[in-house]
Amino acid sequence: MFSEYSIAELGSIFAMQGFAGLILFSVFLLMALGLAIIFGQMGVINMAHGEFMILGAYVTYFTSQFFLNYVPSLFDGYFFVAMILAFLAAGALGMAVEWLLIRHLYKRPLDTLLATWGLSLILQQLYRSFFGPREVGVDLPQWMMGSVPITDTIEVQINGLFVMGLTTAITIAVAALMYRSRWGKQVRAVVQNRVMAGAVGINTERVDRLTFGLGCGIAGVAGSAFTMIGSTGPTSGQLYIVDTFLVVVFGGAASLLGTIASAFTISQAQSTLEFFLSGSTAKVITLLSVVGILMLRPQGLFTLKVRR
Incomplete structure (x- = not known):
């Protein structure tokens, strides 16, 4: 696999793929942050998390079109407006979903899995009906175009x-x-002991709703970032949901440090392997490696010590 390249070429390949892995790491981490808050803090398996990301991507696309067509003089700054709108749109939808659906299913993780999987199918069809089945891409501001040379290669x-x-x-x-x-602190109190948190005056239902909304809002920002590396379609979110769950479980539920370490490890492994092997083979090797490690350490890379 490496015999075809010189040492200098291998160094350049690893450096370039390492940087590509950092971009993938950024999207993985943004997705996983939101999912870690929802899954790690609330115990809800949100299979529709990818659709919240794609909502943010669509918001970014339509914001770019609005600025391009109506206020082209401000186009260079549209992305910052798009990120805020993506966070608000995905967060608002998340809070609505929590109030209408999720709050009735707490402590029933398999039911939340099925319910949010059905929600993901509904959202995909809504995106297809309102935005069309074709994939779309955003126009980037001029200052985001191009590259910075580090060396000659x-x-x-x-x-x-x-x-x-x-x-x-x-x-x-x-x-x-x-x-x-x-x-x-209120969120962590609810996670550790919901009954006692409520007894000391914490509105646990409000904490749940805002926590779910925050996780979904971060997924919307991840969708804004996603528009820079891929095109947006109704089913694009499903391409990342498995990898995102893998990041959260591998890093350790409710562990921010574990989520960062896990996202970095998986993204770098996939990016490097995809250069030398096919994309599907790289995913299989990464998945098998993670499963093997989880068999030895099922709690993930990092865990929180909680008094039971």
Whole structure:
């Protein structure tokens, strides 16, 4: 597999694929952050998480078209508006879903799996009916185009650097929200002992709804980032949902550090293997490796110590 390349060529290949893996890592992490909050903190298996991501991608696409057609002078800044709108749209839909559906299914994980899987099919059909079956792509601002040369053989894409910076900022913000804010303390209190949290005055239903909305909103921002590396279609979210669940389970449910480490490991492995092997073979090898590790450490890479 490596004999066809010189040492210098292999170095360039690993560097380029490593950077491509970092872009994939950014999307995985944004998706997994939202899913880790929903699955890790609430115990809800949200099979429609990919559709919340695609809602954010569609919001980004239509925002780009609006700016391009009606206010072209402000087109360079449309992406920041699109991210905010994607977060609000996906978060609002998430809170509505929690109120209408999820709140009736807590402590019944298999029921939430089936219910959200059905929801994903409904959302896919709604996207197909309203936005059309064809995939669409966004127009990027001029400042996001091009690449930055690192060496004579290695270049990094500017939009990839932007996505990584965005992911870093959101990860820091989520960590601060969950571990430094009053609301984050309430979330962790509800996770550890719902009855006692309610007894001391925490509105557990409100915490659940906002937590689900936050997770879905982050998925919407992941959809905005996704538009930079792929086209948007009604079923595009299903391509990432398995990998996202794999990231969350491998890293350890409810562990932010585990989610980051897991997303980095899986994205780098897939990106590098896909260059030398086919995409399907790379996914199979990655999946088998993760399953093997989970057999030895079923709780994932990192776990939270909770008093029972």
